[in-house]
Amino acid sequence: xxxxxxxxxxxxxxxxxxxxxxxxxxxxxxxxxxxxxxxxxxxxxxxxxxxxxxxxxxxxxxxxxxxxxxxxxxxxxxxxxxxxxxxxxxxxxxxxxxxxxxxxxxxxxxxxxxxxxxxxxx
Numbered sequence: 001x002x003x004x005x006x007x008x009x010x011x012x013x014x015x016x017x018x019x020x021x022x023x024x025x026x027x028x029x030x031x032x033x034x035x036x037x038x039x040x041x042x043x044x045x046x047x048x049x050x051x052x053x054x055x056x057x058x059x060x061x062x063x064x065x066x067x068x069x070x071x072x073x074x075x076x077x078x079x080x081x082x083x084x085x086x087x088x089x090x091x092x093x094x095x096x097x098x099x100x101x102x103x104x105x106x107x108x109x110x111x112x113x114x115x116x117x118x119x120x121x122x
Contacts, residue, residue: 002026003118004092008111010068011120012050015092016100016108022068023096024056024087027121032058035087040076041098047071049107054097056087065097069107075099 003026007015013028029035037057047053047067054065076098080086086095102108112120 001030001118001121002092003114003121005114007092007114008068008108009114009117009120010066010111012066014066014068016068016111017096018108020071020074020100020102021096022053022065022098022100023091024065025117025121026091028063029088029091029095032056032060032063032088034059035084038080038084038087038097040081041073043073043076045073047073047100056084056097067100068111069100069102070104071100071102073098074101 009015013025015023015025035056035058039055041054049070051067052064053067056063077096
């Protein structure tokens with residue numbers, strides 16, 4: 001599984017980039033299989049760490065996507081609305097989901113390091 005070194009990870013398989021961009025991990029998209037719909041959060045929505053921020057539906061199931069840190073949604077990836085398969089084909093690039101403005105700048109450091117996330121997924 002691809003686990004980029006420049007990201008931090010939530011136990012629930014979301015990743016967070018330093019700029020506040022959030023998506024699901026390669027492991028998560030692999031488990032979901034073919035993503036067919038993404039219900040993105042509204043811009044301006046306040047979310048708490050661990051709270052459902054959006055939903056991703058695959059041919060297998062619908063999965064809640066949790067906010068890895070608390071903050072305000074400042075952008076969403078409109079491209080995944082029209083092409084949900086981007087979540088599968090490029091989970092760390094074009095398949096990102098939303099961008100947060102964290103309410104606590106240090107919260108990112110409390111997420112899992114790449115090494116800890118690799119240990120979690122085996």
